[in-house]
Amino acid sequence: MTGPAADLATLQDATDRLLASLDDLDDAGVAQPSRLPGWSRGHVLAHLARNADALVNVLRGRLMYPSEAARDADIERDAHRPADVHRADLRDSADRLAATAAALTDEQWRATVTLRNGVTDRATTIPFRRWVEIELHHIDLDIGRTVADLPGAFLDRALEYLTERFAGHPGVVPLELRAEDGRHWRTGRPEGEPQVITGTPAALVGWLSGRTSGSGLATGDSLPGLPAL
Incomplete structure (x- = not known):
């Protein structure tokens, strides 16, 4: 099994x-703060549910969200x-x-879709994008899961995804990320000598995704700030 079927x-x-x-989360637990500033666990769960519906919209050729205000209001409501x-x-x-994804034809999977903030990508990337939402927000719920629990297959793809996301970003200093197994990635502004940052894939993904402060990473200078995902 390969391609979208494997990702699904x-x-x-x-x-x-x-x-x-x-399973063991009760009403009081849902109301407790998550790891995301200003959001309870309920906000995280509401976001995940409404994100799934928003991706259905994307796969059907509709706007992901009617507006940012509508997105925020739906999360707060739920x-x-x-x-x-x-x-x-x-x-x-x-x-x-x-169900929506399973009904897509090969041609529909190859189509270009429009995501939040006008970002465009192939429909084939949607299952992985949703996987990112699930894994990172599972951590944000603060119910015991950490970056150390992220699957190796996810970490490998997340490193590619996150470094591509920050590549060329004017607000990110030139960076060379090095995993302890010898792999390396270049991201941030293209010009200038890159700052080298080394660590495990989990430590790198934790920092790049904003889920850690950079614990477990080694660099010759202080870690630079990164824009929020």
């Missing part, structure tokens, strides 16, 4: 892990629901996304 299967596994980790409602919504929205 991997995404389903990650979603199932997330849902299983929510954040304060009981834990059981969150679990059901997350499961149902994930099923809607999976």
Whole structure:
């Protein structure tokens, strides 16, 4: 199994892990703060559910969100629901996304789609983008999962994804990221001598994604700031 089918299967596994980790979360736990400033765990769960529906829109050729204000309002509206409602919504929205994706033809998978803020990409990237949302926000829920728990296959692809995302960014100093296994990536502004940062794939992804302050990384200078994802 390769291509979108393989990515969809991997995404389903990650979603199932997330849902299983929510089994013991009660209403009081949902209301507790997440690791994201200003968001409760309920906000994170509401975002994940509405993101799934937004990606359905993308795969059907519609706007991902009607507007940024509408996106934010939907998250705020849904954040304060009981834990059981969150679990059901997350499961149902994930099923809607999976069903929509499973119905796409090869031609539709090759099509260019429009994401948030006018970003365009191939439809084939949508399952991985959703996988990123699931893995990183699973950490943000602060229910025991950390970057050390991220699967190796995810870390490898996330490093490529995140370094590409920051490549050429005027607000990111030139960087050369080196994994302890010898792999390396260049990102940030193209001009200038890059700052070398070395660490495990988990430590690199944790820092690049804003999920850690850079613990476990080695560099000759202080770590530079990175824009939010």
